[in-house]
Amino acid sequence: MANWAGCAVRREASVDSTNRAARRWAAQGAPHGAAVVALAQTAGRGRLGRHWESPAGAGLYLSLVLRPGPQSPVWPSLTFRAALAAADACQAACGLRPAIKWPNDLVLSGRKISGILLEREGDAAVCGIGINVRQRAGDFPPELRGRAGSLEALSGRSVSLDALERALLASLEARMDAPGWKADYTAQCVTLGRTVRVLAPDGAFDGFAEGLDDVGALLVRDEAGQVRRVLAGDVSVRSPEGYV
Ligand code: BTN
Numbered sequence: 001m002a003n004w005a006g007c008a009v010r011r012e013a014s015v016d017s018t019n020r021a022a023r024r025w026a027a028q029g030a031p032h033g034a035a036v037v038a039l040a041q042t043a044g045r046g047r048l049g050r051h052w053e054s055p056a057g058a059g060l061y062l063s064l065v066l067r068p069g070p071q072s073p074v075w076p077s078l079t080f081r082a083a084l085a086a087a088d089a090c091q092a093a094c095g096l097r098p099a100i101k102w103p104n105d106l107v108l109s110g111r112k113i114s115g116i117l118l119e120r121e122g123d124a125a126v127c128g129i130g131i132n133v134r135q136r137a138g139d140f141p142p143e144l145r146g147r148a149g150s151l152e153a154l155s156g157r158s159v160s161l162d163a164l165e166r167a168l169l170a171s172l173e174a175r176m177d178a179p180g181w182k183a184d185y186t187a188q189c190v191t192l193g194r195t196v197r198v199l200a201p202d203g204a205f206d207g208f209a210e211g212l213d214d215v216g217a218l219l220v221r222d223e224a225g226q227v228r229r230v231l232a233g234d235v236s237v238r239s240p241e242g243y244v
Pocket of ligand 1: 016017018019020041043044045046047048050052060061062063105114115116117128129130131
């Protein structure tokens with residue numbers, strides 16, 4: 001069971017975005033470990049300005065306020081620790097362990113089942129996690145069909161949202177407090193050791209994902225043989241053939 005993660009929880013039937021709600025709360029002094037959980041989001045937000053589909057009761061939509069302290073060395077790894085925690089929780093809930101697509105998408109059977117949006121609010125971070133739980137293939141909008149999946153559809157097991165939330169809070173706490181993240185992350189990251197296409201605002205390039213540096217930047221050897229350091233902020237990484 002979690003100790004500090006979920007020490008205060010705000011539950012909403014519907015909210016614009018749990019990240020926005022958690023940021024508003026953080027700005028008013030929400031403590032380390034405060035969480036916002038919603039049954040539905042009307043304007044769920046993803047990375048790179050994308051939308052996150054959030055129909056009522058179909059997924060877990062949770063945002064956690066983190067206050068690691070200004071000097072904490074944990075800041076650069078928050079997003080990677082969150083990905084490991086979400087994978088732990090999915091495994092606990094459905095018996096299957098998702099892989100991680102750098103930086104923080106969770107993938108089961110080649111389909112994205114979870115995404116993470118980490119944002120800064122003053123001296124706090126807000127870690128927003130969305131996990132698809134009940135959607136059937138036809139529930140996703142056409143542009144996501146074939147790329148998105150849900151825990152229940154892919155595992156064939158029924159998943160309790162409450163149990164998934166408890167598992168996620170416990171794993172977030174454990175992963176945030178753990179001494180390291182890189183060895184576990186490297187072992188679970190499907191992007192490494194593959195040819196990737198990096199889509200950045202200033203252009204795209206193909207290369208081979210050789211590894212990660214100590215802050216989690218992806219080290220990609222491009223076709224000219226030069227190693228380029230790719231930061232998660234504004235890039236999308238995929239295989240030249242498709243999503244994973
Ligand atoms: C992504 O893969 O693009 C990240 C998706 C993050 C979605 C979650 S759902 C809970 C929290 N609230 C939001 O508005 N976004 C995150």
